[in-house]
Amino acid sequence: MTWAHLRHGPAHQPYAHQPPAAPPAASAVDLAKVYGSGARRVAALDGVSVAFQQGHFTAIMGPSGSGKSTLMQCLAGLDTPTSGRALIGDTDLAGLSERQLTRLRRERIGFIFQAFHLLPALTVAENITLPLAITGRRPDRQWLDQVVTTLGLTDRLRHRPGELSGGQQQRVACARALAGRPDIVFADEPTGNLDTPTSAEVLSLLAHLTHRMGQTIIMVTHDPAAAAYTDRVVFLADGRITDELHRPDADQILDRMKRFDHL
Numbered sequence: 001m002t003w004a005h006l007r008h009g010p011a012h013q014p015y016a017h018q019p020p021a022a023p024p025a026a027s028a029v030d031l032a033k034v035y036g037s038g039a040r041r042v043a044a045l046d047g048v049s050v051a052f053q054q055g056h057f058t059a060i061m062g063p064s065g066s067g068k069s070t071l072m073q074c075l076a077g078l079d080t081p082t083s084g085r086a087l088i089g090d091t092d093l094a095g096l097s098e099r100q101l102t103r104l105r106r107e108r109i110g111f112i113f114q115a116f117h118l119l120p121a122l123t124v125a126e127n128i129t130l131p132l133a134i135t136g137r138r139p140d141r142q143w144l145d146q147v148v149t150t151l152g153l154t155d156r157l158r159h160r161p162g163e164l165s166g167g168q169q170q171r172v173a174c175a176r177a178l179a180g181r182p183d184i185v186f187a188d189e190p191t192g193n194l195d196t197p198t199s200a201e202v203l204s205l206l207a208h209l210t211h212r213m214g215q216t217i218i219m220v221t222h223d224p225a226a227a228a229y230t231d232r233v234v235f236l237a238d239g240r241i242t243d244e245l246h247r248p249d250a251d252q253i254l255d256r257m258k259r260f261d262h263l
C-alpha cells in the first residue's frame with residue numbers, strides 16, 4: 001500500500017471479513033433531544049432511528065442546526081437524550097452510571113475533532129498513547145504499529161506536534177483515536193481545518209482504516225467531497241433523518257443537499 005495508491009480515492013469495499021450477523025456498532029432508537037421549554041423549546045432530535053454497521057464509514061450531513069452534533073453526542077454518551085435509546089453495540093447507554101459511561105467512552109470509543117487537540121510538549125508517540133497511559137491500559141504493540149504505519153507516521157514518532165504540518169497533526173489525532181482499538185470512532189468535521197489535498201489524504205486514510213482494518217467510523221461533515229469517501233451518507237433536517245445515500249459521489253450528495261433549501 002502506497003500513498004499514491006491511497007490517493008486513487010475511496011475504495012468502496014466494506015470490510016470483507018465482517019460476520020454477517022454482527023450487531024450494529026452504534027444505533028439510535030426513536031431518539032429525541034429537547035432543549036429549553038416554552039417559547040425557547042428546541043427539538044434538536046425528533047425521533048431518530050438509525051443503525052451504523054460495523055466496519056462501515058458513515059457520514060452524517062445536514063444544514064446547520066439540523067441535529068448532527070447532538071446525534072453524535074448522544075450516541076457517544078456525551079449528552080443524554082430526552083427520550084429514546086442510544087446504543088453502542090448492544091449496550092444501552094441509559095443503563096450506565098456516569099462512571100460506567102466514562103469507562104465505555106475511554107475503552108470503546110475514539111474521537112477525532114476539527115481542532116487536533118495535541119499536547120505540544122509531548123512527542124507524537126506520547127500523544128498517541130496518552131489516552132492509554134491515563135487509563136493505565138497497555139498498548140497492543142502490533143495494532144499500534146499497524147496504525148502508525150498506515151497513517152504514515154513511523155518516521156515522525158519522536159517529533160513534537162509543532163514540527164508537523166496540519167495534515168500530519170490530524171493523522172496523529174487519528175492514530176490517538178485508534179490506539180485503544182475502539183469499537184467505533186466519531187469524527188466531528190475532521191478535515192475542517194485542512195486544505196483540499198490534505199483533506200483528501202486524511203479521508204483516504206480513514207476510508208482505508210475502515211475497509212482494510214475493519215474500523216467503524218461515523219463522521220459529521222458539511223463537505224460533500226469529504227462525505228464522498230464514505231460508504232453511506234445519512235441526512236438530517238430539523239432533527240429528523242430525511243434521506244440516505246449509499247456509496248455516493250460528491251455530485252449526488254450536493255444534489256441531495258440542495259433539496260434542503262426547499263425545506
Ligand SMILES: Nc1ncnc2c1ncn2[C@@H]1O[C@H](COP(=O)(O)OP(=O)(O)OP(=O)(O)O)[C@@H](O)[C@H]1O
Binds near residue numbers: 036042044062071
Ligand atoms: N445546549 C443547547 N441548548 C439549547 N439549544 C441547543 C443546545 N445545543 C444545541 N441546541 C440546538 O439544537 C439544534 C441542533 O443543534 P446541533 O448542534 O446538533 O446542530 P448541527 O447540525 O450539529 O449544527 P452545525 O452544523 O451548525 O454544527 C440547534 O437548533 C441548536 O441551536
